[in-house]
Amino acid sequence: MEIRLGIVGLGTVGQGVLELLERQGAFYSKSLGLDFRITAVCARGEKALARVADPACFKTQDPLAVANHPEVDVFVELAGGEDAPKAWVEAALKSGKHVVTANKALLAKHGAELFPLAAARGRQLLFEAAVGGGIPIVRTLQESLIGNDIEGLACIINGTCNYILTQMAVNKESFADALADAQRLGYAEADPTFDIDGWDALHKVSLLASLAHGKYVDYRRLTAEGIRNVSALDIRMAEELGYEVKLLGVVERAPSGESAGRILAAVYPVLLERAHQLASVQGVLNAVYLKTSAAGPLLLTGAGAGKLPTASSVLSDLIVAARCDASSSAGANAFFSAGNAADLLSIDELETEFYLRLTAVDRPGVLSKVTGILGDHGISIRALSQKPEHDAENVPVIILTHTAKNLDVMRALAEIDALDIIRDRTRVLRFYK
Amino acid sequence: MEIRLGIVGLGTVGQGVLELLERQGAFYSKSLGLDFRITAVCARGEKALARVADPACFKTQDPLAVANHPEVDVFVELAGGEDAPKAWVEAALKSGKHVVTANKALLAKHGAELFPLAAARGRQLLFEAAVGGGIPIVRTLQESLIGNDIEGLACIINGTCNYILTQMAVNKESFADALADAQRLGYAEADPTFDIDGWDALHKVSLLASLAHGKYVDYRRLTAEGIRNVSALDIRMAEELGYEVKLLGVVERAPSGESAGRILAAVYPVLLERAHQLASVQGVLNAVYLKTSAAGPLLLTGAGAGKLPTASSVLSDLIVAARCDASSSAGANAFFSAGNAADLLSIDELETEFYLRLTAVDRPGVLSKVTGILGDHGISIRALSQKPEHDAENVPVIILTHTAKNLDVMRALAEIDALDIIRDRTRVLRFYK
Numbered sequence: 001m002e003i004r005l006g007i008v009g010l011g012t013v014g015q016g017v018l019e020l021l022e023r024q025g026a027f028y029s030k031s032l033g034l035d036f037r038i039t040a041v042c043a044r045g046e047k048a049l050a051r052v053a054d055p056a057c058f059k060t061q062d063p064l065a066v067a068n069h070p071e072v073d074v075f076v077e078l079a080g081g082e083d084a085p086k087a088w089v090e091a092a093l094k095s096g097k098h099v100v101t102a103n104k105a106l107l108a109k110h111g112a113e114l115f116p117l118a119a120a121r122g123r124q125l126l127f128e129a130a131v132g133g134g135i136p137i138v139r140t141l142q143e144s145l146i147g148n149d150i151e152g153l154a155c156i157i158n159g160t161c162n163y164i165l166t167q168m169a170v171n172k173e174s175f176a177d178a179l180a181d182a183q184r185l186g187y188a189e190a191d192p193t194f195d196i197d198g199w200d201a202l203h204k205v206s207l208l209a210s211l212a213h214g215k216y217v218d219y220r221r222l223t224a225e226g227i228r229n230v231s232a233l234d235i236r237m238a239e240e241l242g243y244e245v246k247l248l249g250v251v252e253r254a255p256s257g258e259s260a261g262r263i264l265a266a267v268y269p270v271l272l273e274r275a276h277q278l279a280s281v282q283g284v285l286n287a288v289y290l291k292t293s294a295a296g297p298l299l300l301t302g303a304g305a306g307k308l309p310t311a312s313s314v315l316s317d318l319i320v321a322a323r324c325d326a327s328s329s330a331g332a333n334a335f336f337s338a339g340n341a342a343d344l345l346s347i348d349e350l351e352t353e354f355y356l357r358l359t360a361v362d363r364p365g366v367l368s369k370v371t372g373i374l375g376d377h378g379i380s381i382r383a384l385s386q387k388p389e390h391d392a393e394n395v396p397v398i399i400l401t402h403t404a405k406n407l408d409v410m411r412a413l414a415e416i417d418a419l420d421i422i423r424d425r426t427r428v429l430r431f432y433k
Numbered sequence: 434m435e436i437r438l439g440i441v442g443l444g445t446v447g448q449g450v451l452e453l454l455e456r457q458g459a460f461y462s463k464s465l466g467l468d469f470r471i472t473a474v475c476a477r478g479e480k481a482l483a484r485v486a487d488p489a490c491f492k493t494q495d496p497l498a499v500a501n502h503p504e505v506d507v508f509v510e511l512a513g514g515e516d517a518p519k520a521w522v523e524a525a526l527k528s529g530k531h532v533v534t535a536n537k538a539l540l541a542k543h544g545a546e547l548f549p550l551a552a553a554r555g556r557q558l559l560f561e562a563a564v565g566g567g568i569p570i571v572r573t574l575q576e577s578l579i580g581n582d583i584e585g586l587a588c589i590i591n592g593t594c595n596y597i598l599t600q601m602a603v604n605k606e607s608f609a610d611a612l613a614d615a616q617r618l619g620y621a622e623a624d625p626t627f628d629i630d631g632w633d634a635l636h637k638v639s640l641l642a643s644l645a646h647g648k649y650v651d652y653r654r655l656t657a658e659g660i661r662n663v664s665a666l667d668i669r670m671a672e673e674l675g676y677e678v679k680l681l682g683v684v685e686r687a688p689s690g691e692s693a694g695r696i697l698a699a700v701y702p703v704l705l706e707r708a709h710q711l712a713s714v715q716g717v718l719n720a721v722y723l724k725t726s727a728a729g730p731l732l733l734t735g736a737g738a739g740k741l742p743t744a745s746s747v748l749s750d751l752i753v754a755a756r757c758d759a760s761s762s763a764g765a766n767a768f769f770s771a772g773n774a775a776d777l778l779s780i781d782e783l784e785t786e787f788y789l790r791l792t793a794v795d796r797p798g799v800l801s802k803v804t805g806i807l808g809d810h811g812i813s814i815r816a817l818s819q820k821p822e823h824d825a826e827n828v829p830v831i832i833l834t835h836t837a838k839n840l841d842v843m844r845a846l847a848e849i850d851a852l853d854i855i856r857d858r859t860r861v862l863r864f865y866k
Contacts, residue, residue: 020580020727028579031647128577134728136577144561144569146461147453147748192755233846277734280713294453294745295567296736301710303729315580 001033003322006040006072006097008063008088009079010048013102013129016079016311017049024315027329034322040069042079067091074321076314077101086419092122098321100207102129102310107336108203111210115336126317131204132157132307135302136316137288141211146291150212152291153251156433157204159304160188160195160282161227161247164268166282168235169244175230187284198247198267199223205249208288209265212251217265217340223347225268228426234357237398238429242277243271248432264345270432271355348407353431354383355410356399356409358416359424362392364420370397377412394423406430434466436755439473439505441496441521441532442512443481446535446562450511451484457748467755473502475512500524507754509747510534514795519543521537523621526554531754534561535743541636541652544643548769551664558707559750564637565590567742568735570721570751574644576727583645585724586684587865590637591739592717593628594660594680598702599715601668602677608663620717629642631657631680631700638682641721642698648775650698656780658701667790670831676704677712681865687778697778703865772807781840786815786864789832789842791849792857795825799854803830810845812837826858839863 007014021036028034040058042065043049049059058069066086067075075092077085082105089106098116102106107114107127110134118125128138132155138286141150156162160182167178179196182188195202206219227247238245251265272279277299281287286304291297303309360366370379383400401409413426440447450481454469461467475489475498482492500508500521508525510518515538516560521541523546532551534540534675540547540560551558561571565588574583589595593615600611612629615621627633630705640654660680671678684698705712710732714720720738724730736742793799804814816833834842 016727023726024580027647032520032579134725134731138575139572139577140569143752144572146455146752149746173587175724214460280710292745293456294449294741294748296739296742298567298735299731300731300733302731306729308727311728312578312580312725315727316577317802318574319579 001322002035002037002384003318004039004071004073004336005076005318005420006066006069006074006092007038007076007078007326008042008066008085008275010041010043010051010376011078011080012307013310013314014043014078015051015104015235016307017076017314020308020315028319029074029105032319034319036318036322037072040066042066042350053355058324062090063088067097068095070095072097074098075317077103080105082106082109082179086114089114089125090117093117093123093125096123097120098124098126100126100314100317100321102127102314104130104200104203104207105291108206111207111336112218112338122319126252128317128319129310129366131172131207132286132288132300133302133304133306134312135288135300135304136313137208137300138211139316140300141208145290145295145298147294149293150290151253151255151293153208153288154278155205155208155249155286155288156194156246156281157249157288157304158201158247159286160192160202161198163187164196165227165230165235165245165247168230169239170233172232172236174232175228196228197226199294201247201249201267205265205267207252208249209263209342210336213253213263213342215263216336216338217263217344218344221344223266223268227269228271230429231427234355234397234427234429237357238271238355241271241400242274243272245269245429246272246278246281247303248272248278250432259345259349262343262345263368264347264350266347266350268430270430272432305321348405348410350406350430351403352406353403354401354409354412355429355431356401357427357428358397358399358422359393361398361421361423362395362404363421369419369421371401373415374401374412377408379408379412434755435468436751437470437472437506438509438751439507439525440471440509440511441499441500441518442477442510443474443476443484444511444513446741447476447511448484449740450509450747452830453741453744456738461752465752467752469751469755470506473499475499477742484748496521498533499526501528501529503528505530507531507533507751509751510536510539511747512750515539519547522547522558523550526550526556526558529554529556531557531559533559533747533750533754535560535747537563537633537636537640539640544640544769545649545651545771552782556753559753560640561750562743562746565719565721565733566735566737566739567745568719568721568737569746570641570733571644572749573733574641578723578728581728582726583723584627584686584726586641586645586682586721587711588638588641588682588719588721589679589711590719590721590737591628591631591634591680591681592719593625594634595633595714595715595719596620597629598660598663598668598678599713600681601663601665602672605665605669607661607665614677624853629661630659634680634682634700637699638684638698641682642684642696643769644836646686646696646775648696649769649771649773650696650775650777654777656699656701660702663702664860666829667788667860667862670790671704671788674833676708677707678702678862679705679714681705681711692778692782695776695778697780697783699780701863703863705779705865711776731762754797770844780800781838781843783839783863784836785839785844786836787834788862788864789834789846790860791830791832791855792859793828793830794854794856795828796854800830802854803832803849804854806856807832807834807845810841812841812845
């Protein structure tokens with residue numbers, strides 16, 4: 001059976017897809033009876049278009065011409081961008097094509113329109129490559145774990161941040177130096193904001209939360225804290241306490257009480273016990289840890305980005321699309337619609353233990369004032385340590401709390417940071433268990 | 434759509450399947466449009482049969498009556514046993530039913546007949562639960578990684594052995610004590626041979642090797658070494674060197690030379706560097722580590738056995754069978770046929786570094802004799818240590834070799850163990866990198 005592909009975007013991932021189709025084509029043909037042929041391609045510039053050698057292939061710089069092309073069965077969107085591709089994907093679905101995309105920003109922002117459209121048209125909208133690069137997390141959640149409730153999920157889902165934190169921990173580098181390293185190696189963009197402030201991770205977490213709970217989770221209603229404010233000192237302190245600092249995407253469902261069943265999804269840096277399976281995920285690796293109701297705890301670790309890992313996930317979607325079993329993820333796709341929105345809990349409601357690093361003047365009475373304010377907000381202290389430092393104007397005070405509500409801690413810190421004895425904004429890390 | 438299930442076996446896993454169908458039934462019906470109904474069931478004894486409450490359900494103690502039952506769409510084999518279920522599965526396939534099984538022994542032994550039969554009849558023979566319990570490794574290999582060559586695979590796939598080795602390492606227990614512990618906790622059978630001698634792992638490894646390479650790998654042609662001969666002393670020595678001892682299933686494809694493309698699959702205890710991702714897999718957990726050509730290294734960790742994890746995998750297969758896309762793994766299934774046998778390399782050809790623990794008399798000239806024999810077989814020594822011990826008749830000598838061929842090492846050890854200065858059979862562990 002011939003499957004005609006229309007590809008938009010021949011950048012890194014697009015080239016990876018061409019490479020894998022080349023390598024695996026004979027196998028797909030022989031073992032699966034699937035003959036992939038690229039019948040239309042769109043890229044910026046003649047040089048990129050020349051990568052597809054077939055003279056019969058329609059070449060254009062207009063993505064819509066591919067989306068609307070009558071001789072395309074599967075539309076493969078690898079151009080990126082969070083708004084422009086929406087119209088292409090819509091056109092492709094409306095003209096009866098399956099769609100495969102690696103674009104998490106597009107889906108996070110417009111998925112609530114695109115997935116119902118795909119379901120209505122009986123077409124596939126597949127996105128294994130959009131979350132976790134080469135890790136098969138989408139299919140695992142959609143298919144393999146379909147006998148389970150997902151009770152909780154924690155993920156290291158942004159390689160840039162994990163690389164930076166790993167460098168800071170291993171080489172005792174500052175955040176700025178580690179970021180510069182990451183930029184030099186191509187792991188971070190020139191403008192790293194999207195990664196280091198947690199937005200990339202949040203897009204992915206919203207997709208994972210939707211898949212895990214069968215309800216639409218809008219990333220615009222979630223909180224992201226990045227790693228910009230994690231200092232070498234925090235990492236050293238965490239280490240002394242037996243913890244690693246990681247940027248985690250966390251999805252949890254309130255198990256009981258008045259919030260029972262509501263979903264909390266967020267991205268923030270955490271302290272992870274060194275023995276936790278996620279703590280040893282180093283460098284640009286990604287990992288997803290699932291707490292499932294039947295299968296138990298499950299961990300998937302692998303390359304979260306890169307040309308071939310991402311292309312590998314695109315290929316797995318191409319096979320699914322080629323088999324054209326429109327039913328196979330229609331159920332899951334229908335989850336992503338505004339009419340099926342998840343009942344979200346704000347991060348205000350998060351209950352966990354906190355690591356607080358205050359920067360105080362070395363003066364009598366400081367600790368009693370600070371602990372007094374914490375006590376007023378019902379926050380009880382598990383450990384407190386004040387390290388002797390050279391600079392009496394800038395003394396770090398580390399406070400570990402017992403389980404407390406995020407909102408209470410934020411309110412207490414607003415008061416604490418307004419004190420004249422506090423010299424800098426208090427740094428907050430949460431624990432994850 | 435109603436899907437009629439015929440279940441044989443209501444032991445632990447069977448009960449787990451009933452429990453999950455109960456829990457998830459409403460969700461499958463509402464979100465996927467799939468209504469599962471158990472129309473026939475077979476178990477030993479009335480008490481077990483009474484677990485299915487539906488009075489309309491056909492109940493029998495004859496598995497063939499379920500396999501041949503006209504009102505069954507999917508035959509679910511959860512009885513176990515490596516020979517008896519063959520006839521049931523054949524009957525089910527011949528009467529047009531899909532088959533879901535958790536039975537690795539059946540598939541390892543009779544898969545080369547059963548898979549081609551399923552393909553010929555256009556029916557599914559699904560077995561996610563047969564390897565790795567709740568870990569979705571079968572679907573990951575069959576579908577998610579279909580854009581990859583699997584260059585290598587290493588797995589901790591027998592929870593009993595991993596539990597015993599973990600206990601020996603953490604609690605400094607002897608093998609016998611750790612085994613007794615495992616038996617007390619229900620992790621090991623009264624007759625533990627099948628697990629601790631590596632046979633259970635070998636069944637699973639043969640299935641994984643077939644899936645990974647698209648060629649039939651017959652377990653009867655593979656080598657299994659279990660953990661019976663791993664001593665507390667070996668684990669202590671490994672620890673001092675910075676290694677963990679694990680029972681690994683290893684599948685590799687010779688990358689070059691005259692054996693290029695040939696497959697080596699085996700089960701044996703190895704020394705793993707402590708930083709290796711598999712080294713931290715503790716207790717009854719299972720893990721599969723894949724070296725893939727495009728997606729990079731990938732690790733899946735989770736519960737390798739147990740009622741609900743195994744049932745979770747059965748459920749994911751039920752969904753696939755229900756969607757009835759007969760094409761979806763027909764390709765992979767056809768791999769398992771005697772006519773498509775893999776070109777296997779014997780473990781004789783394995784090249785790796787070795788850990789050898791000799792038990793020698795403390796007498797001048799011992800080391801020169803031993804090292805002389807190793808040298809005669811072209812085996813070069815990376816490190817040698819002789820520990821002072823109380824018993825001069827039983828001195829442990831640890832030798833680490835550089836990379837050497839398994840056959841050469843075995844030949845050298847046959848000579849060494851025949852020396853009158855050697856008091857016990859030399860223990861062999863291999864390194865895995």
